[in-house]
Amino acid sequence: MDEIQKIQYNAKRRDFLLGSAIGLGGIALQGLVGCKSKTEAVKKDNKIPEPVEQENRPLGSPHFMPTAKRVIYLFQSGGPSQMELFDYKPMLYRMHGKEIPPSVMGTNRVSGMTSNQYSFPLAMPACNFSQYGSNSTYLSELIPHTASIVDELCIIKSMVTDQINHEPAMIFTQTGNQLSGRPCIGSWLSYGLGSMNQNLPAFIVMLSKGGGDQPISSAAWSSGFLPSYHQGVQFLSVKDPVLFLKTPDGVERMDRRRALDFIKQFNIVQNEKWQDPEIESQITQAEMAYKMQIAVPDILDLSKEPKHILDMYGPDVTKPGTFAHNCITARRLIEKDVRFVQLYHLGWDHHGSISSGIRKATKQTDQASAALVKDLKQRGLLDDTLVIWGGEFGRTSFSQGKLTPEGFGRDHHPGAYTTWMAGGGVKPGLVYGQTDDFAHNVVKDKVHVHDFQATLLYMLGIDHEKFIYKNEGRRYRLTDVHGQVIKDILA
Amino acid sequence: MNLDFIGRFHPLMVHLPIGILALAAILEYIYPKRTSPAQIQLVLLIGAVSSVSAAILGWFLSLSSEYDEDLLNKHKWTGIILSFFTVVLWAWKYKGTGFSKFKIISNLLFGSMLLFLVLTGHYGGSLTHGEDFLSIDNLKDSGKNASKEAFVPATGTNESVYEKLITPILSEKCYSCHNPNKTKGNLKMQTYAALIKGGKTGPSIVAGDALHSELVKRTLLDLDDKKRMPPKGKKQLTINEITLLKWWINNGASEKISISEAIKNDTIRAFLAVSSQRSEPSLGLPSIKKADSLVIIKLKEKLWEVNSISKGSSYLDINAVSLSSLSNQQLNVLQEIDDNIAWLNLANTQINDEAFKFISQCKNVLKLNLANTSVSNMAVNDLKKMSKLQYLNIIGTRIDDAGLMQLCEMGFLKNIYCWRSKVTINGVENCKKKYPKVKINNGDDFILVKK
Numbered sequence: 001m002d003e004i005q006k007i008q009y010n011a012k013r014r015d016f017l018l019g020s021a022i023g024l025g026g027i028a029l030q031g032l033v034g035c036k037s038k039t040e041a042v043k044k045d046n047k048i049p050e051p052v053e054q055e056n057r058p059l060g061s062p063h064f065m066p067t068a069k070r071v072i073y074l075f076q077s078g079g080p081s082q083m084e085l086f087d088y089k090p091m092l093y094r095m096h097g098k099e100i101p102p103s104v105m106g107t108n109r110v111s112g113m114t115s116n117q118y119s120f121p122l123a124m125p126a127c128n129f130s131q132y133g134s135n136s137t138y139l140s141e142l143i144p145h146t147a148s149i150v151d152e153l154c155i156i157k158s159m160v161t162d163q164i165n166h167e168p169a170m171i172f173t174q175t176g177n178q179l180s181g182r183p184c185i186g187s188w189l190s191y192g193l194g195s196m197n198q199n200l201p202a203f204i205v206m207l208s209k210g211g212g213d214q215p216i217s218s219a220a221w222s223s224g225f226l227p228s229y230h231q232g233v234q235f236l237s238v239k240d241p242v243l244f245l246k247t248p249d250g251v252e253r254m255d256r257r258r259a260l261d262f263i264k265q266f267n268i269v270q271n272e273k274w275q276d277p278e279i280e281s282q283i284t285q286a287e288m289a290y291k292m293q294i295a296v297p298d299i300l301d302l303s304k305e306p307k308h309i310l311d312m313y314g315p316d317v318t319k320p321g322t323f324a325h326n327c328i329t330a331r332r333l334i335e336k337d338v339r340f341v342q343l344y345h346l347g348w349d350h351h352g353s354i355s356s357g358i359r360k361a362t363k364q365t366d367q368a369s370a371a372l373v374k375d376l377k378q379r380g381l382l383d384d385t386l387v388i389w390g391g392e393f394g395r396t397s398f399s400q401g402k403l404t405p406e407g408f409g410r411d412h413h414p415g416a417y418t419t420w421m422a423g424g425g426v427k428p429g430l431v432y433g434q435t436d437d438f439a440h441n442v443v444k445d446k447v448h449v450h451d452f453q454a455t456l457l458y459m460l461g462i463d464h465e466k467f468i469y470k471n472e473g474r475r476y477r478l479t480d481v482h483g484q485v486i487k488d489i490l491a
Numbered sequence: 492m493n494l495d496f497i498g499r500f501h502p503l504m505v506h507l508p509i510g511i512l513a514l515a516a517i518l519e520y521i522y523p524k525r526t527s528p529a530q531i532q533l534v535l536l537i538g539a540v541s542s543v544s545a546a547i548l549g550w551f552l553s554l555s556s557e558y559d560e561d562l563l564n565k566h567k568w569t570g571i572i573l574s575f576f577t578v579v580l581w582a583w584k585y586k587g588t589g590f591s592k593f594k595i596i597s598n599l600l601f602g603s604m605l606l607f608l609v610l611t612g613h614y615g616g617s618l619t620h621g622e623d624f625l626s627i628d629n630l631k632d633s634g635k636n637a638s639k640e641a642f643v644p645a646t647g648t649n650e651s652v653y654e655k656l657i658t659p660i661l662s663e664k665c666y667s668c669h670n671p672n673k674t675k676g677n678l679k680m681q682t683y684a685a686l687i688k689g690g691k692t693g694p695s696i697v698a699g700d701a702l703h704s705e706l707v708k709r710t711l712l713d714l715d716d717k718k719r720m721p722p723k724g725k726k727q728l729t730i731n732e733i734t735l736l737k738w739w740i741n742n743g744a745s746e747k748i749s750i751s752e753a754i755k756n757d758t759i760r761a762f763l764a765v766s767s768q769r770s771e772p773s774l775g776l777p778s779i780k781k782a783d784s785l786v787i788i789k790l791k792e793k794l795w796e797v798n799s800i801s802k803g804s805s806y807l808d809i810n811a812v813s814l815s816s817l818s819n820q821q822l823n824v825l826q827e828i829d830d831n832i833a834w835l836n837l838a839n840t841q842i843n844d845e846a847f848k849f850i851s852q853c854k855n856v857l858k859l860n861l862a863n864t865s866v867s868n869m870a871v872n873d874l875k876k877m878s879k880l881q882y883l884n885i886i887g888t889r890i891d892d893a894g895l896m897q898l899c900e901m902g903f904l905k906n907i908y909c910w911r912s913k914v915t916i917n918g919v920e921n922c923k924k925k926y927p928k929v930k931i932n933n934g935d936d937f938i939l940v941k942k
Binding site: 197 | 810933
């Protein structure tokens, strides 16, 4: 398969212990039984490590035909409010200021920020809703551009997560576990399916700036226990997104090549001696960087984009590091068949004055998100590219703190939130799942984060139950021991 | 007393003559020395009496007219002849103990009796279990159908609900008693017309009213109710299957109503999701020989991106994304694997119309991306040879309205992307009118529709 996917079997501590334990055991057995021929014992010893070797091999090709070959994940960090965007609840306007009924509130956990509140007054959405598209789907007035592509979207209103705080919830959405240390979705795919363009990494990450102050940790695009060259390659939010791309003045490209080859020889010698997978990662990364020197400047150069395309993405598109700029870069990467492009936009954490906060966030993201889908569609790429838009959890239908005429905020809410997908084999124009009249609990077709991840892998042709990596004596999956593919949302 | 009822003892009685007459033959031919003529006579007498009574009971049962006439007649007449031979044989043995010279007559009688015994038994068995009961093929089939629920294909939403969803359920759970050979309650179910016609109780379906349709009503009766279908002890319909039947009848029980109509209903969609659990997306191409791995290595060395569509598939996804300077000549390397190519991406390369002499030979290509190449109408004739093409991307090419119109004629083509080519809005409109099934995307699909 792909060069990147050719992972040689590397001896690790556990394999050494396993091998030697069985080896020593074999010798002891020979002594006990006393009549085993030498060759037989050797044969046995050679046979044992085989199953270990079979494990931890990349898939190479998917289990079945993929409907999506590439993914763009527009992660909206902070917890976008479902009530102000997608989940229209007339009841909230009617019951504005009244207490949330105990039967709705249930015994759900609230965050430390609202747990000392004695009153939980419902708050009506800080905006109006209208119906859009051929299915007359209700959407907020704050996302007119998204509304124009509603017939392409599969809107899942019944997302559910286990976590209520940003970092664990975000790590959970990205890696399937609340603690950092497991590989994220992009790394799993880079490892399992490899790159589709030898000159570019399979997994690229971009953060937009200008959103909010909620930090985001690189654990979200970590390769965890997978070989480290599968971690997300981050393009920086500055004018030169990839540092040191240019060969310094006075150094020819041939010189760079010779230097790399020379270093590689040393690394190979070291690798033979130590069998450390990290050395192999270093070799691969250096080669990739060399290739990226040619491939990346071309991708980052927006000067050849026609004006009407730039206009689609909005006025921010030419400012490096904005969400719009990252969206158009994502499209350019997808055109080059990068498998997984992960964007993060911050600024959805509206604990107070949600009305102004969400207006700012939608202004930064709405036009570019919709433009990305339209642009992929007109290029014929949406057929096999999956676009995902969503955050780590939703927000409460009641006000955080006092509900004042000046405004209010909403707290974190893991019990129901909305995510949309487009292209890549999802059913277009579908609204899936349903919440109660307060957008507080899911009442129909619940989609847990594990189910979401299982479905994502399914679209890429992977059976999530057969996509396994063994680490420290335990077998891991992206979905761990959970996850159901939601076939109802697939076209 | 009802003759029909007495007739139901026929299945009990028939097994006696089979055993007893076989015993007589065993005594006569295998243990002649240990058996006295009187003993043989006695056994034959019991055999004769039981076969005659079985025949009479059988005749009563046949009055219920639930069976295929042709097969029933065969069974009836072989049975009557068998009874006749048993009586004659007994009489011959009883009277003719002295004529030991005429052993040959006794042998002939025994032979004929055994022959008719086998024939009657076989026809009787066919009546009860179906004519194909004794066949190896049937055995294989029944293993396949052992799943709990009738299998439903996930694809083909335009197919008929009756054909794809209802028939498999009836076939698995109802046909064994309601077929042209065995027609319980005078109801045959194997054709749509017969199903609608119904049986003894009248029509089995009241279109639009599932709960007054026998077909559904009887599946909901108490398990001990004698009208319950399928009867106690037989494989029952699942809740999902009953739900589907109900939906189908409530929506007119038409032969033509399509699956796409059915999946608008939440419950039915859920049912289909359960039933199609196993079907994963596939290319739908015939299985062919794998591509030579040496050729694949050669391609990769030349910077082609080559990937299997899926594990075990012989089909390839071939991509020239790393080869922007690709020209016509460089396509030659694909020649050795032309049949294996299912997805072909030649976007942004230097190929031109000449290349299609070769490209059109790749007959299994489903997706072809020619974006931003200098392809023009000259290539269209060659392109049309690629009969399996489903997706065609010609954005930024020189193909114009005339070329698009020709491309639309291709049978399987579902999606054409022609943004920034020489195609005009009018050209797209004309094609859409003439070929409404082809989705043509010219980049102007999105208008804010507010309601």
